[in-house]
Amino acid sequence: MTDAPQYGFDTLQIHAGARPDPATGARQTPIYQTTAYVFRDAEHAAALFNLQEVGYIYSRLTNPTIAVLQERMATLEGGVGAVCCSSGHAAQLMALFPLMSPGKNIVASTRLYGGTMTQFSQTITRFGWSAKFVDFDDIEAVKAAIDDDTRAVFGETIANPGGYVTDIPALAKVTEAAGIPLIIDNTSATPYLCRPIELGATLVVHSMTKYLTGNGTVMGGAVVDSGKFDWSASDKFPSLSQPEPAYHGLKFHETFGPLAFTFHGIAIGLRDLGMTLNPQAAHYTLMGIETLSLRMERHCLNAQKAAEWLETNPHVETVTYAGLQSSPYHARAKALFPKGTGGLFTIALKGGYEACVKFVENLDLFSHVANLGDTRSLVIHPASTTHRQLTEEQQIAAGAGPNVVRISIGIEDINDLIGDLDQALAKATA
Structure with missing residues (x-):
């Protein structure tokens, strides 16, 4: 008996989770646009509702199109299971929901996306949760911020x-010693460039809206479970280790083992929070993932050339791309991301806030939008948009100060992109 073949990433991004439709033979995963599913009989229905059998009940919980996407995401990230939901923000809440309770906290990086900063500093406090923001370059500070809660x-x-x-x-060493999970948002890198689970992460979250879909058409989020965390090692995670009243005292970790977090995310998270991904969005995302590696290669190549050119431009103060030799993160990026450093970075303009606004307004090929990871090149001034709700100190800590512009390099001809950057910089600083 031979072992199953170990397929490469390029193969898995097309085939993982997908099989010809058994009813029609359709090769592309169909869009199962249905709210509910007919049970074989009363016993079958009872088994599904008791979590004694895996199957389809209601599309708020499970759907065949979304199931393919969940299996593909888990496979590409090297996890045991995944839960897909309506957006990246939804995925963050889905990841925290089984772990938290009133009075508990998380330790988070000061350099998160502005919307995540707001979600963690403002919104989750309404659940009685809190966040401590720490510079993750200071590992000792991370250790010091972790407490019993x-x-x-x-x-x-x-x-x-x-x-x-x-x-x-x-x-990962810090969280392992503390007996708590490490959650990593892998949106900017994608599993093609980095697989955080292999580096020690417990859970991986994604805004699938970005590079995974890649075409700016639909929203989506995902939580991928490594299956490696022992939820019963302490009394910190009762939602996963203790009896669940809604399922007659079932203990998720005891019953489902490595898949405990994934089953909880569906049976409790999606059931009660209702942040469901729609099947058409799942279909678009599946099609986008089929070309992920090809697009990421071009994103990385274009970003490297654009960053090198921008670094020599007299109107640019700094470029934060980790692919540059001048970046303090260059060696770390080479070690963690041998295939490339992504397509996202910022530039600081010598002309300050006003120059940034003029620069954004004078670009032609670059689209001024609140998104990233599209095939098209995108640009935004965070201090006046995505990070506007933060104080200037918070903006600077997040790398989004008043003189900073975020650039998401697309897959167009790099000479055209550099030409557009050149003329916009000239007009912004005239």
């Missing part, structure tokens, strides 16, 4: 917007 550490692989590279292995 800390339930997770949260960071980004490549921070949005500043392109800072997180030392995931170092953080």
Whole structure:
């Protein structure tokens, strides 16, 4: 008997989770646009509702199109299971929901996306949760911030917007010693460039809206479970280790083992929070993932050339791309991301806030939008948009100060992109 073949990433991004439709033979995963599913009989229905059998009940919980996407995400990230939901923000809440309770906290990076900063500093406080923001370049500060009420550490692989590279292995040692999970947002890097689970992460979250879909059409989020965390090792995670009243005292970790977090995310998270991904969005995302590696190669190549050119431009003060030799994160990026450093970075303009606004307004090929990871090149001034709700001190800590512009390099002809950057910089600083 031979072992199953170990397929490469390029093969898995097309085939993982997908099989010809058994009813029609359709090769592309169909969009199962249905709310509910007919049970075989009363016994079958009862078994599904008791979590004694895996199957389809209602599309708020499970759907065949979304199931393919979940299997593909888990496979590409090297996890045991995944839960897909309506957006990246939804994925963050889905990741925290089984871990938290009133009075508990998370330790989070100061260099997170502005919307995440707001979600963690403002919104989650309404659940009685809190966040401690720490510079993740200071591992000792992370250790010091963890207390008896800390339930997770949260960071980004490549921070949005500043392109800072997180030392995931170092953080993993800290969280392992503390007996708490490490949650890593891998949106900017994607599993093609980095697989955080292999570096020690417990859970990986994604805004699939970005590079995974890659075409700016639909929203989506995902939580991928490594299956490696012992939820019963302490009394910190009762939602996963203790009896669940809604399922007649079932203990998720005892019953489902490595898949405990994934089953909880569906059976409790999606059931009660209702942040469901729609099947058409799942279909678009599946099609986008089929070309992920090809697109990421071009994103990285274009970003490297653009960053090198921008670094020599007299109107640019700094470029934060970790692929540059001048970046303090260059060596770390080379070690963690041997295939490339992504397509996202920032530039600081010598003309300050006003120059940034003029620069954005004079670009032609670059689209001024609140998104990243599209095939098209995108640009935004975080201080006046995505990070506007933060104080100037918080903006600077996040790498989004008043003189900073975020650039998401697309897959167009790099000479055209550099030409557009050149003329916009000239007009902005005239």
